[in-house]
Amino acid sequence: GKWSDGDDKSIYYNDGNVGIGTENPSEKLEVDGTVKAKSLTTTGMIRGSSMPPNLIRNSYMNILDGNKPAGYTTLGNVTLEAAHPFTKGFEGPYVGEKPANAADSVDDATEENPYWFGRFNKGARIKRGGLADGWASFRDGKILKITGDNSAQHTVVLFPFECKGNFVTKKYVHFKAWLKISSGKQVGFGQVAGWYGNRGGLFLTKEQSDNAPDGWYRVDGVIPTSEVTRLGGQSFSMGIVGDGDDGSFEVYLALPYLANLDNDSWLPSVSDLLSRDGLTVHPTSGNVGIGTTDPSQKLEVDGIVKATRFVGDGSGLTGIRAGGSTKWSDGENNTIHYNDGNVGIGTNNPSQKLEVAGTVKATKFEGVGDSTIDGSLTIAGNLEVQGDVIARDTEHIEGNVSLGDADNDEVKITGLLRSGHSSGALRIDDALHTTESLTVDGSLSVSNAIATAQLSVTDRVTGSLTVENNLTVGGSLANIEINATGTIQAKYLSLAQSGAQYSNMATFASKNPEPPYVNWYHNKSGGDTVRYGYIQAGDFGQHKEFRFRVENQANFTFLNGNVGIGTTNPSQKLEINGTVKATKLEVNENLRVDVNGDLIFGKDVNNQKFIFHPRVHKNGDFFHFTCDQPDGNWDWNKGILFYRNGNVTIRTSKLEVAGALKLPNGSQTLIYNADESGRPIGDGFRLRYDGNFFGTNLDGLVIEKTDGNSGNPDGGIGFVNTGNDGVEQTALVIRGTGNVGIGTKNPSAKLVVTGGETTLQQESWKTPTLQNGWVNYGRGYNSAGYFKDSLGIVHLKGLVKNGTANTIFTLPVGYRPAAQELHSVATSPNAMARVDILSNGTVQRISGSSTWISLDGITFRAGSSTRGDGIIRDVIVGDTIRDVIVGDTIRDVIQ
Known part of the structure; x- marks a missing residue:
């Protein structure tokens, strides 16, 4: 206790709480007994006191506007939705066994897949009752789902208030609710929450929500209001801060409760x-x-x-409306409907002003205008029609039917006219006269003559048909013989042999001495009929001929087994008087063309022709194959020349071989503009084989640049790369002086490398065998080692200690200097020392401490080789030496 009167009367203090009458207070002030005070002022709820009414309307959220609770509004990019209480496990189903579709976790819970908290247990929030079908609970309650982001200026949810008549400013209200933050950072309430990002008077984080049972945090606190959220006609606000750059969030709220705590106001x-x-x-x-x-x-x-049903008795009410399209109902099946200006009896969707689904019984029926009867009409008495009768379908009736009583009366049939006669045919016993065309799609059988001026048949005529005038046939004629005194015209004429083999199919006979003609005429649009050609057969002089003619021309003639085109007297199997043009010519055996002049191929267009031209030359006859130029003249400076002695000349010095070029035995030189061997007669090159180039029986391939005007060859051999831009990129040149250039066309020394970096591959560090007690110093310093670079320079490294004699280690042959080398090094304690490298490879301490001595930085030229041993020398390198792999030592780079 903190204070005592010495007896049992004590005041206790425990962990920030004060207790009167209790030693373990759990609240800021806990009194075990009666508190008597003249007045009591508090800003929160007093436990055990009556609970004020909830100032938030529609807190069970079962009154909806669409899919959101009515009265709840937002500012910003916020969406509200009335969700089922099973969502996110706010509560679960009140059942004895786990449903088969139960969710695995509260966060996965939905109305269709609820989370089961146990046997007849709706969860930690509402164990038995609840918003959805618990023990004596609501059945249609909802919770509030809030989604959106902070992209707008404000992010506010406004609650509907019972606030009229409450004059509260800068006061406090008591707020309770269940809150779950699925995503987002925090949620604030009151104190202009959400307005310009204001957090409000009370704010809760996602961490608090995640740590609460099932992620549902019980909000319970006193929140200050403001000018914006005061109860005097305004709304209480809720603000949300989302995640990440977009500020997105998903928040759930259930059972919001707000009570007035101001004793200066009233409800x-x-x-x-x-x-x-x-x-x-x-x-x-x-x-x-x-x-x-x-x-x-x-x-x-x-x-x-508006009600689903109204039951009244003798009320005399008027203006009763049944709802929907129903205007009157007795509560059972008897209804009168009204739809879009139409009245329906027995139907709820009348399509006419009055539609009755049933029988209409009336003492008299009068109608004005057209009437439609979909079913049968039975009239017991007479039917008198004063106007026209238009019938679409009529039943068969007995007796005769008479239509019209005057010559000018008309009978109009819009549809088809079918026959019910037993023969199946439509019989007309009297004469048939038509002033228009008569079209018969099937067969037409006429016993007597047809007295029309012209008969047109689009299919076929069987039997004999005599035509005194013109006959036009659009199809085929199936009779055996046609005898016509006039002209036969047809779109096409097909003649089929119907008799035995060798029987006649078509006969063209002429009674005149002149051979008969089969003529072809063409009637140009708007012009006269003109004969364009004919077929003629007969005796012409002493010969039988068969001719195909274009009018006034000789075109195609068969004579004595010969065929003539453009001539009437062919002397060979095929004689053509004119040019032959063909896409392809095939000859099974030899083809001989007797041509006195040139043989030309190609189109008769400039720069599209080729010529075979025989010529006589002082060096012998030859055959020249060339092409024409854009001006049409033959280009005699190009082409291929074939000589009688077997030589072939290509005038442009070009030869493209799609495959390997093989030279016969004995032809060991490929030359361009030079003799085959010996002294060249001009500038050129040779690609030849030399059986003794490197010495006796040591042959080689010789690539030779020739110079015919100087004993000192100029120019050289170049290896270049060229892209599609046509620009040459020089890779390697060998000049006539013997200088070699990489990246340059003008090397000034035996080897010049320019245009980039050149890498000389180096060997790895080698580990020597330490002698006389010397060991590596360690502690992160270099271990003893050596290597020789591509220029023949030997490098040493290492920090060694504890030697008992001066010799540290010995270098192998190839890594030794030509003479003794003296080097200054560092030694303990940070002083100068001397290490010598002897020509026998000994690495020896001359002076310095054995506590430690350094070999780092010692370099010298290996002296095991001399000049004239084939090592690369006199190399000029424009940039850093890289990208060159050298198998042996490179020395004397720069003298």
Whole structure:
């Protein structure tokens, strides 16, 4: 205890809490006994006191506007949705066994897949009751799902308040709710929460939500209001801060409760709240009024009453509307419907002004205008029609039918006219006269003559047909013989042999001495009929001929087994008087062309022709194959020349071989503009084989640049790369002086490398065998080692110690200097020392401490080789030496 009167009266202090009458207070002030005070002022709830009414309307969220709770509004990019209480496991189903579709976790829970908290247990929030079908619970309650982001200026959810008549400014309210933050950083309430990102008077983080049971945090606190969120006609606000750059969030809220704590303000009664919203229970009469505060009957409604059913007896009410399209109903199946200006009896979708689904019984029926009867019409008496009768379908009736009583009466049939006669044919016993065309799609059988001026048949005529005038046939004629005194015209004429082999198929006979003609005529549009050609056969002089003619020309003639084109007297199997043009010519055996001049191929267009031209030359006859130029003249400076002695000349010095070029035995030189061997007669090159180039029986391939005008060859051999831009990139040149250039065309020394970096591959460090007690110093310093670079320079490294004699190690042959080398090095304690490298390879300490001595930085030229041993020398390198792999030592790089 902190204070005691020495007896049992004590005041205790425990972990920031004060207890009177108790040693272990759990609250800031806990009194075990009665508290008597003249007055008590508090800004929060007093446990055990009565609970004020909830100032938030529609807190169970079962009154909806679409899919969101009615009365709840937002500012910014925020979406509200009324979610089922099973969502995110706010509560679960009140059942004895786990459903087969139960979710594995509360975060996966939905209305269709709820989370099961156990046997008849709806969860930690509401164990038995709840918003969705628990023990004596609501069945249609919802929770609020809030999604969106912070892309707008404000992110606010506004709650509907019962706040009229409350004059509260800068005061406090008591707020309770269940909150789950699925995504987002934090949620704030009150104190302009969400306005310009304001966090509010009370704010909760996602970490608090995640640490709560099932992720649902119980919000319970006193929150200050403001000018914006005061209860005097305003709304209480909620603000949300989302995740990441886009500020997205997903938050759930259930059972929000807000109570007034200000003892300077007052609240209306429940009846006053209902009356304000339009529902009044009169205190004196007990009458209920909707839309009126002074109801004169048990229920008086100032407006339209909409109900699923109304049952009344003798009320005499007017203006009763059944809802939807139903205007009147007795509560069972008898209804009258009204739809889009139409009245239906027995149907709820009348399509006419009056539609009756059933029988209409009337003493008299009068109609004005057209009437339609979909079914049968039975008239017991007479039917008198004063106007026209238009019938689409009529039944068969007995007796005759007479239509019209005058020559000018018309009978009009819009559809088909079919026969019911037993023969199946439509019989017309009297003469048939037509002033228009008569079209018969099937067969037409005529016993007597057809007295029309012309008969047109689009299919076929069987039997004999005599035509005294013109006959036009659009199809085929199936008779055996046609005898016509006039002209036969047809779109096409097909003649088929119907008799035995060698029987006649078509005969063209002429009674005149002149051979008969088969003529072809063409009638140009708007012009006269002109003969374009003919076929003629007969005796012409002493010969039988068969001719195909174009009018006034000799085209195609068969004579004595010969065929002539352009001539009437062919002397060979095929004689053509003119040019032969063909896409392809095939000859099974030899083809001989007797040509006195040139043989030309190609189109008769400039720069598209080739010529075979025989010529006589002082060096012998030859055959020249060349092409024409853009001006049409032959280009005699190009082409291929074939000589009688077997030589072939290509005038442009070009030869492209698609494959290998093989030289016969004895032809060991490929030359260009030079003799085959010996002294060249001009500038050129040789690619030849030399059996003794490197010495006796040591042959080689010789690539030779020739110079015919100087004993000192100029120019050289170049290896270049060329891209599609045509620019040559020099890779390697060998000049006539013997200088070699890489990256340059003008090497000034035996080897010049320019245009980039050149790498000389180096060997790895080698580990020597330490002698006389010398060991590596360690501690991160270099171990003893040596290597020789590509220029023949030997490098040493290492920090060694504890030697008992001066010799540290010995270098192998090839890594020794030509003479003794003296080098200054560092030694302990940070002083100068001397190490010598002897020509026998000994690495020896001359002076310095054995505590430690350094070999780092010692370099010298290996002296095991001399000049004239084939080592690369006199190399000029423009940049860093890289990218060159040298198998042996490179020395004397720069003298």
